[in-house]
Amino acid sequence: MIAGRPPRSPVARARSPPDRSSLRACRRVRLSVLHTPSVMDRLIFCCPRRVAGFCVDYRKLRILNDFNSSVIAEFRANQGRVGGMFEGGRLLLLTTTGARSGRPHTVPLGYLPDQDRVLVIGSNGGAPRRPAWFHNLLAHPFAEVEDGPFVYEAAATVLSGKERDDAFGRAVEQDPGWADYERRSGRVLPVVALQAVPEAGPPRSGPGGPSSPAAVLRLVHGAFRRELELIRAEVVASGAVLGAQLRVNCLTLCANLHGHHVKEDQGLFPMLEYAHPELAPAVAVLRAEHGTVAALLGRLRSVLGDPGLSRVDLLAAVDELTGELIAHLDHEEAVVDGIL
Numbered sequence: 001m002i003a004g005r006p007p008r009s010p011v012a013r014a015r016s017p018p019d020r021s022s023l024r025a026c027r028r029v030r031l032s033v034l035h036t037p038s039v040m041d042r043l044i045f046c047c048p049r050r051v052a053g054f055c056v057d058y059r060k061l062r063i064l065n066d067f068n069s070s071v072i073a074e075f076r077a078n079q080g081r082v083g084g085m086f087e088g089g090r091l092l093l094l095t096t097t098g099a100r101s102g103r104p105h106t107v108p109l110g111y112l113p114d115q116d117r118v119l120v121i122g123s124n125g126g127a128p129r130r131p132a133w134f135h136n137l138l139a140h141p142f143a144e145v146e147d148g149p150f151v152y153e154a155a156a157t158v159l160s161g162k163e164r165d166d167a168f169g170r171a172v173e174q175d176p177g178w179a180d181y182e183r184r185s186g187r188v189l190p191v192v193a194l195q196a197v198p199e200a201g202p203p204r205s206g207p208g209g210p211s212s213p214a215a216v217l218r219l220v221h222g223a224f225r226r227e228l229e230l231i232r233a234e235v236v237a238s239g240a241v242l243g244a245q246l247r248v249n250c251l252t253l254c255a256n257l258h259g260h261h262v263k264e265d266q267g268l269f270p271m272l273e274y275a276h277p278e279l280a281p282a283v284a285v286l287r288a289e290h291g292t293v294a295a296l297l298g299r300l301r302s303v304l305g306d307p308g309l310s311r312v313d314l315l316a317a318v319d320e321l322t323g324e325l326i327a328h329l330d331h332e333e334a335v336v337d338g339i340l
Contacts, residue, residue, distance in 0.1 A: 080148015
């Protein structure tokens with residue numbers, strides 16, 4: 001007892017603030033209760049520990065998880081096509097390994113084509129914290145990517161310096177919303193390149209994928225048709241000056257088409273001629289169509305090399321390629337239908 005101070009009454013002693021250890025104990029109990037789903041459904045709780053200085057809003061977190069789950073389900077059910085706000089956009093599913101838990105975590109992300117890889121940006125919707133998938137990739141730099149028709153393992157590389165700035169600049173040029181995200185976040189948004197790891201055998205398909213080589217071929221063709229649709233829409237929506245990312249999108253399509261046709265020329269067509277000699281004339285026509293498409297791809301590349309390229313000229317080149325390519329894809333599917 002302090003000299004000169006009367007002793008506290010039992011009531012006053014009961015109302016006095018608890019010591020720090022008692023506060024910590026109460027806090028632990030409160031956290032354990034509020035982590036149960038039933039309470040999270042009813043409350044918006046501000047975590048006392050505060051992660052990086054920001055409160056955890058569990059109701060919003062649950063809503064976000066439910067939204068992501070619905071997008072993932074729609075993506076897988078429709079081979080990568082999702083409606084609503086994602087209609088007409090490029091979307092992939094990225095499955096990372098939890099940095100602490102070691103469990104798989106899947107999120108839908110927008111991406112940018114970049115020749116033989118794709119780029120994703122850690123915007124986290126403009127939040128100050130980097131997204132969880134980015135931290136997972138730092139700990140485990142390999143992930144599974146679902147691009148709609150197919151699934152592949154990818155090696156993740158965080159871009160830096162001029163390479164990162166150029167890539168982010170292209171993204172902002174195509175969609176200024178990326179710059180708004182970076183401004184709101186108060187941080188430099190990371191750009192991550194996802195490069196497919198070479199795998200032996202045919203490409204892996206997603207859940208409920210094709211069961212025959214012919215179905216796989218139609219799935220590949222569907223991906224090219226889809227990309228042509230997206231590029232044409234981007235050209236139509238572009239301004240008088242064509243952006244750098246749109247040019248990269250077109251060049252990526254050219255490279256992928258060329259690679260696909262080389263594989264067919266060296267693998268599929270010889271196999272068809274060997275197993276079905278009666279198809280030799282039809283395969284010869286398909287080879288000739290490959291030559292026509294290759295010439296159009298060369299023309300598109302040449303057009304893209306013009307710094308003063310106009311939207312009208314690019315649209316004409318894309319439409320010419322689209323007409324020839326769609327006719328070729330339809331013809332090829334008719335030839336292999338019932339054979340593969």
